[in-house]
Amino acid sequence: MNRRGFVAGSLRLKTGPHRVLEGAPWVYRGEMYHADLTPGTVVELTEVNGRFVGKGFFNPASLIAFRLLTRDVHDVIDGAWFRRRVRDAAQMRQDLLGHKDAYRVVNSEADQLPGLIVDKYGPMLVVEILSLGLVPFTADIVEELVAIFQPQGIYERGDVPVRTKEGLPRTNRMLFGTMVSPVHIIENDVVMLVDLADGQKTGHFLDQYPNRRRTGELAAGRRVFDAFCHTGGFGLTAAKHGAQSVIGIDIDENAVARAQENAAANGLNQVEFLTANAFDWLRKESEKGPQYDLGILDPPAFTKSKDTVAGAIRGYKEINLRGIKLLKPGGILVTSSCSYHMSEAQFIEVVRDAAKDAKRVVKILEIRGQGLDHPMLPGLPESRYLKCLVCYVS
Template sequence: MIDVILKKGKEKAAVLRHPWIFSGAIEKIKGKPENGEVVTVKSAEKEFLAYAYYNDQSRVALRLLEWDENITIDKQWYQEKLSKALASRSHVLDENTNTCRLVFSEADFLPGLIVDKYADFLSLQVLSAGIEAVQEDIITILRDQLNPKGIFDKSDGGARKHENLEPVQGLLWGEVPPEFIEVKENGITYHINIADGQKSGFYCDQRDNRLILAEYTKDKTVLDCFCYSGGFSLNSLNKGATHVTSVDSSALAIETLMHNLELNGFSKDKQNSIQSDVNKQLRAFKEEGKKFDVVILDPPKYAPSRAALDRAARAYKDLNRLGMLLLESGGILATFSCSGAVDLETFKQIIAWAALDAGREVQIIKQFSQPEDHPIRISFPEGEYLKGLLLRVL
């Protein structure tokens, strides 16, 4: 196995079991490893630190896998890691929920691998050269342990560019997924499209938050922005909201939402869907003098990196300012950020600026996070990407 020697004083991250080492920390490489190859990482004093995937095309040149020198990174190793990840989610799945995240990359010691379960189908995102090199073994292990109907590749995200990998999408094994896969979450049925949907087809990271927020919507009028396939809208209707307005710029999202409303037997009199740019629609509602009891803001990732943080902060502030202006006094605002570059304290500051500009007093009632099938490894705080606030706007 090829040795990668770190510069003196650059071993701290590895010692603390953080899974990333950047290219600037490398002193020398004894040999010429292929991208995605497993290498031995050593300190400047030649002491063993960890085994890692190597990639000279990425800023994160080393993705650490294993800190025990006596363990071999082979198919058995991958089987053990996958078995542990799957077992830790087994209680999440029941008669009311048959979709969740089974593997969450670094949090499950498999950097660059995301596996989502949608009823009898699996969706894979392969985001590192190291995982791509062992993809066939991973597919075999998943087949043997889960016996899915099919495994679909959704490795079409921008993260692959950082590893110098081309985006790919398509069937990896088994049956081609139908146009709509029927899944259940919190007792609500959804038809989702893996092949054409955003990301891996469904945002299961909001499962717990949908249920929590729905408790505040009984007998209330609700505005669900960036509604996608209707998770917050459907949970609100299920808990007795008097009316829900759902807004998304995607025609496919609105079409899927309407289909899901019918699937669950919700009255069309209690919901209307609007295909529109959310910011534009919020301004239109403001001009009309429209007011709601509950406003939900769950936008896409505004800050894909720290370099985009300032621009994202302005976007989040304006979005939340508009949301606050549409609330009745004492109304509820549920606001989220899925940008890893925006930490919770920064997000709170942005909300404070929005409240000041809107001329509204705001109380924090609850804080939202990602559910347990998206665990946050204590040595890898970057895995905490989803944060949210439940606010009372006075």
């Protein structure tokens, strides 16, 4: 132990510009000199001249080899430190969201807990551990979550590919208590049944909750289509808030079955869900001309690397072109992209080009993003991945 607290070793930045010096919490493997250090350990990072930068996790197996924990030279990185970070993250959500039934409790780097995701679903917590360095502190993290929330259970979703790159096993397990899945939550006055064990991500796309609410506010009296509907969050919110009719389309038959269950649980009889390829449905339906008053496009990420952005742009343009053609004059299009590599400017250009080809005038009413429980870091543009445009089509 010294004045800088315990560290297992040190890393030194190479000469040159580095994002970590401008506020980013990452350093790539090729940016540093390092000795033979144990993967997953807490290390100290310095500039080439020896000036202290911060402490963080080191894992040479990952392209992002250093993940910043703190820039405070006096911080001691131990179990108590992680407990404080978890407590601070939870307190921020409770202050901002009150007694919301389901939300993100910890959002990785944005909460100074790189690689840690914690989502709350009613009586359950779902955890993702995506950094090898978190393993020695997992027990402390779980104990703090139990102390704050008194959950019925804490379930770890460990079946994500990035764990392989970190040297972590791809297994799911209970970390505390007993499993409840599926679990009922209430979001925007809609009852949703969420599959924590086998659903996408941690069970539900929590980041879109404010955009689903906004869509509901615009839905009264409108005929609605919801393409890439997953378990029905957008469409059901529209129906709950007075939509005349809703049709939802998704290629995942399990998601569609769950969407149908959710519609029944809410007594929403004006909703229909179809198992179909949303691209094909949009193309065929748009050939019939304008039929709807509100359209929702919430596809999965079309690109996860810079190399495939061109193809993603074509995909986004196609669905937005078809979506615009389906809307009557005065219709509303709510269109999203969760692809970080598709910038906001590029996404707006996609909608512009789709409107031009559709020979329609499109006005952007709002530019939205992820909810308050998914904070972003100014120094990490990657943390602002969700773009949602609310557009008026005339």
